[in-house]
Amino acid sequence: MRRTLILVSLASLPGFASAVDFAHEVVPVLRKHCGECHTGDKKKGGFSMNTRAAFLEGGENGAVLVPGSADRSKLLEVVTTEDADLRMPPKGERLSPAEVSVLRAWVAAGAAWTEGFAFKQPAYEAPLRPRRPELPPVQGGRAHPIDRVLDAWTSARRMPSPAPASDAAFLRRAHLDLIGLLPTDAEAAAFAADQRPDKRARLVDSLLARDIDYADHWMVFWNDLLRNDYAGTGYIDGGRKQISVWLYESLLSNKPYDQFTRELVAPSAASEGFAKGIVWRGAVSAGQVPELQFSQSVSQTFLGINMKCASCHDSFVDRWKLRDAYGLAAIFADRKMELVRCDIPTGKPAAAAWPYPELGQVDGSKPRAERLAQLAALVTHPENGRFQRTIVNRLWHRLMGRGIVHPTDAMDTPPWNADLLDVLANRLVETKYDLKATLRFIATSAAYQARAEILERGADDKAYAYRGPRAKRLTAEQFVDAVWRLTGTTPAKIEPQVPRVAPRAPSAENSGPEALLARPVWSDDLAGGRVPAVGEARAFRRQVKLAAEVESAHCVVTCDNAFVLYVNGRKIGEGSDWEDPQSYDLAEFLVKGANQITVVGRNLGDAPNPAGLYFQMNVRLKGGERLKVGTDAAWEWSASAPDARGVVAAKGKPAPVWKPVALLTGDPWRRAEARMAEMLAAGGTRALPARAGLVKSDLLQRSLGRPNREQIVSMRPNELSTLEAMDLANGQAMAGLLTAGAARLKQRAWASPEALARWLYLSALSREPAAKELAVAVGLLGPDLSEQGIADLLWAVCMLPEFQTIR
């Protein structure tokens, strides 16, 4: 024992007592035969000899080096064995007997290592805890913390600060970045006319206050990042679950990001779709079972860690190991898991653990719910700077076109400006994880409001140098929203059953001020489980007494499957798609005193099926009194058919029998209920127009890069492909929108072709056309403003790179 100790301590003194010179004899041998796979960031078999510590740690198959014992060191075994499966290097030239004896002597003498030597300098180690960099002094009166950091960065490199963007460019950029919509021509004109010095900050505030537009827009980003969608693979077998409603409500209320994350990591039924992942029918590779999907998704989305390699074997490219991937998986698992390497079981059990034990650890002996809650707390731990940096870097990327760490999922790689990243992360924490406040923080900086960088060819191959925000291509959703609005072709229906109503006040228990009071009703002859027959028609009525003249009144109505609505004997309207409720202005049909509302509902289909009617009207009387009338137990039904005026009475026939209605449960009609609540909230006369991000992907959106969300997507391609350009040039979907838009625009009274061209430039590009542009545009429109000319100008403007990018 004593002798060994002495030997080791002597051996670790370089150049002493050892006949082997580490630097001049050992290093060349190792570099020549082993370096390619086991030094630098290469870790074949999970083994690196880049540093002495790494060398001693060994690889997937255990220790490689036992200092002082060549016989127990696998290193000597593998370089000498004749076994083709074990030999190292696996191919090519073997070590010469002389080289082997150098290694043998070196190991036997204690494997001395030159202090601090590494074959390649160790890879960047990203900090975990928050850092609090000191802000550099203010330059040129630019006091925003972001600008202080960036001004110091540019002046240290003798680079100029980017010039400010024009008001027009800023307006368009801020609209598209924050709410995903182009500014309208009116908004563009108003902003141009605004002379207040703080108008840019005011604009940012006003955009972020548009809760519904904000939620509509950021659904796209989060759907990508949480791989949520309204259709897609996995749904076919019930192997996937939407979180759309939870997500939308979270964005609408600007849920603090730490809470948001905790609700995804330790989910409720409404948010569990993210954690559950996508389950395919049949057998699945060990690295893609739901537990490992959880491991990968939590790592990637919240921590910018790529756990995909390590789900199958110790990563060759970064520090993550199989046991790290399984550690997270075991937290989620409700079964005992075993480490499986490349689909071959290892016999080693997986132990619940998360990757940063410095901050605490999950207790694997606790029940699953508790383990997940512990993990959620660790991910959102105040000292987990990694969590904070990951999200602010993503937001920076969305607004500035390039991540501070880039790509944004590679958070183990160095940022180009660590202080900037930490200034943002600290701001997130100071605002209690308020994402809108973080966006505001970025958008109010001079950096965000600067002119876009002009990218040289090959710019991405060089080290990044900050020269202003980078132009971003419109997402498929932004492009389609823009074209819909320019052409007036925005559809009404959205896909997810999300509540597009103003967020409820914290105290209100009800679901918002314009809650749907109406209950679904049908005739009360449903006893004994009778299901309404095909073609069954029922008249429903309610008398409403109004104490004063009507100031305003509107209603929503829908029926599974069809309805005709009458008010005071006048037919108001009809509908035959229960998912598409109709809304009418009733002010001119209602009178002071008694009013008769009659709705005829009809059931359709191939076989008997549930039927239900909803009606609600919101009335305001002169004098200010408000009144709401919805279908409820006070309504009556009759099997007699009404006449053309909705009057159920018959000359020479028995008097109709009216009976109280049956109240139904609304479950099958949730989609319609959400829609009606939204329509009432919107003032009733018109539903909120759809957003491209709230409808199912179609061929056009797909062509323009909307992903199918089987994998997490954090950055979409910035390039327009040839096939996309073809779809835009001659595809029927785009052509149809333009043709419809031209027909609508033709109907408007334009003072001149110039007026239309100027409207289009202002609406699409947020600026007036230059004289040359106006001349080309007017030439295309022709003197008599043909529909063809309008369609062609719409197309030409929508194809401009200026239109297709945010810059």
Next chain:
Amino acid sequence: MSLPSSFDPSWPEPLARREFLRQLALAGAATLSMGAPRLLADEKPAAPAATADACILIWLAGGMAAPETFDPKRYAPYEKGMSYERVLSTFPAIPTSVDGVRICQGLESIAQVMDRGTLIRSAVQPDLGSILHSRHQFHWHTGYVPPQTVACPHIGAWMARVLGPRNPVMPAFINIGQRLEGIGESEELKSFTTAGFFGGEFGPMNLPFPEEAAAAVRPPKGMDAGRFVNRDRAFRRLVDAGPDRDLLSDHHQQSMLRSMDNAYRLLSAKERAAFDISLEAKEVQQAYDTGRFGRGCLLARRLVENGARFVEVTTEYVPFFQWDTHGKGHETVAKMHAQIDRPIARLIRDLEARGLLDRTLVVIASEFSRDAMIEGRPGSTAKDQSFNKSSIMTSPDHYGLHRHFTGGTSVVMFGGGVKKGHVYGATADERPLVAVKDPVSISDMHATIFRAMGISPKTAYDVEGRPFYATLDGKGVPIPIFG
């Protein structure tokens, strides 16, 4: 409507910028995409010498039963009350132009061209524990079993990415006959009908209806050629008239304009005529026209003649239709024979007559085979999905191979340097009809196709900092079927 022949050959308007853009386009789209090529120091893929320049994949989606097509076994005609055990094939065998090689009755025209290709009878697939067509199709088309952590490229996208277009105006990857909207499992189909992480530039041009393909390269409906040209001209003038001259040199903007150029180049090139099958002689159209699939074969031939790199043409996957026979198998397969027999044979003869067959690899394949009794492979626990669970047939509807079988199936390859009149591998003569000689995995099948096209199976591209290989782990091995 097509563009008038008298029309200005210099269109689109030659702007100073145009020549510059054209040169950029020649530099290739490679720099646009994600996924940089990766050369691993110890595995530099030695690209094999290509024996084919173009590839047509004839995809008989839904599970083409080998014993009903290219690998006939013991035949027993239908008798009421007969046991499934008696039935291996529901069609008798017929001779082919290769001595000793027989295929199924109903494929008489294909039988006459079998001496032009290699018949592989030992392709195998995993049963994945449960049969879901789109999942097996994903596997066949990408070489990877879903789910995967990265978006996997279709085999056609690999060719587009590695080899690029054969003719710069022709899309490198064209997909004929498969609708991707409005049918069952369409989301799953979309998930592999894609360039995946390579990015959209290498994705498929989808032409679900061959007779409407011409419209895909024409101005939109209702727009005449003059207007189409005029509109593009105005667009280019607006680009040039824009106030921000600096941005004209922006790389991002340039690449956008280049894509517009590429698109318009095809829309104005003579090659667009290749998309219009109505330009063929009536006799030829009739020879191919057994339906959408037959017309697709004609379109595929025209596209390859004009420089397409990879064309897939399919009988189309729609759950429970076409080759996806869960009942009435015999009757349905007879109809499928009629759909594919003439057009495939004619395609081979036409390519040969034009001197193209030697450098065009035609592959006929399906995601797996079928069997009257076994679901998946022998011993599998995959759930039985046949409509008739009884062991005897009580109706002609029960006569057919209604279970999905992954233990052995046929793939036919013509042209492109493969041996002629050759048979590779074999399945057992009695149930289970598993591959008993030279089984060929999907990885090896892909390696073989890639080998013909001059692509190493070890070819890898970087995604998220790690290599992604053309065949699983770079380990696919071509089978020895080259002449």
